[in-house]
Amino acid sequence: MNELRFTALPGIPMVQPGDDLAGLLTEAADRAGLALRGGVLVVCQKIVSKAEGRLVHLGDVTPSPAAKEIAADHGKDPRLIEVVLGETRRIVRRGHGVLICETHHGFVCANAGVDQSNTPDDEVVILLPVDPDASARGLVETLTAAGHGPLGVIVSDTFGRPWRDGLVDTALGSAGIAPIEDLRGTGDLRGRELVVTTPATVDALAAGAGLLMGKAAAHPAVWAQGVPLVGDGSVTGDLLRDPGTDLFR
């Protein structure tokens, strides 16, 4: 494997609830002259969530006392915090105007992934997909049934990290490719057994694709070629760390 190429799919319109996302992605790939075969399609979470109708109008939200209290502490809209708490299994950290949540999926991220940017109006927020692995699986199946593939699909989002400023895109869900490549038991260049070397392939692909997406999601889907389509699995099944061995819960 000597070359890896990421190509942004051009001209994807603003996605609306109920849109045929596989159709929009196929049309965009056609415009770029790309065959969706033998690669991995990285799709920004926001357009997946929009297509799946994961939008909440803040005018429909009544904040609980807990949401009001947290909102007052952090200088946020209590209705937004109410939505965040609804997506949250556990608050991991609070401070510096940031709420780090563990979502019901098990992701640890700011505001449980609830996002106010690039929404149809200021009063609408976007939630993460209910099951991003299933979203990815659905796209693999629909695209394959339409004569494309074999391919992998990653649903990605932009996360902050402890210890480092700045954001890097990360995989929320995936299908059609092993999320993590297990090299344990294989040798290094001198034949020593590698004990813990397990590259998180789908996270690295999401990170690379994120460089083309642009943070305003001008390019919400990117086609990646050059990584072998080996194995299968899911992000929540294979990539989330067992809480029992996690030192940062």
Next chain:
Amino acid sequence: MNELRFTALPGIPMVQPGDDLAGLLTEAADRAGLALRGGVLVVCQKIVSKAEGRLVHLGDVTPSPAAKEIAADHGKDPRLIEVVLGETRRIVRRGHGVLICETHHGFVCANAGVDQSNTPDDEVVILLPVDPDASARGLVETLTAAGHGPLGVIVSDTFGRPWRDGLVDTALGSAGIAPIEDLRGTGDLRGRELVVTTPATVDALAAGAGLLMGKAAAHPAVWAQGVPLVGDGSVTGDLLRDPGTDLFR
């Protein structure tokens, strides 16, 4: 920016202390027919450390009582732990056979980045470069003086993450490109001000390049084309989070 391409540089030999790394990288780029101009060269930390002589023979190490105690707790070689402690400013977490350290540079990683794989023999370990930003800067300057460039250089390493299994490559040092793209104050697609969107460009480039390196570092250098060479800076100066705003220290 519609396409991003990573190309592994072929045929880089096992690097020895004192080797002319810029020369080895140039020869490898020549073999691949690549001009090192207008892109970013991602170089695996191990070959930088080896060229800089950052090797320690465990036979030369006398473990302290503290190192012996930690080694006994974790089932490790006390001489290795002594080396790790020498690279460590602070132990961040201990448990599950893992020592998460804050290095003198400020990186938070397992074993302070001290590595036993791909070393000349079992008794030799590799330390991180003393100043990976300076290592990157030195490569930019040497390559530019030799008629290459403009280019950026990233020194990368493979880190684990909290909350997620698997490893993703991360930037330890960089030069010739802004480590973090500050989009604060620019608008999203609808013109709303983006408050905290600062993509960590060099980390995303390191992650993408890592897919080609192979965990046995068969390809310890990768050339990335397609990201604008904008700005400059350093990883330790621009990308490490202020401990005062870090919720996970």
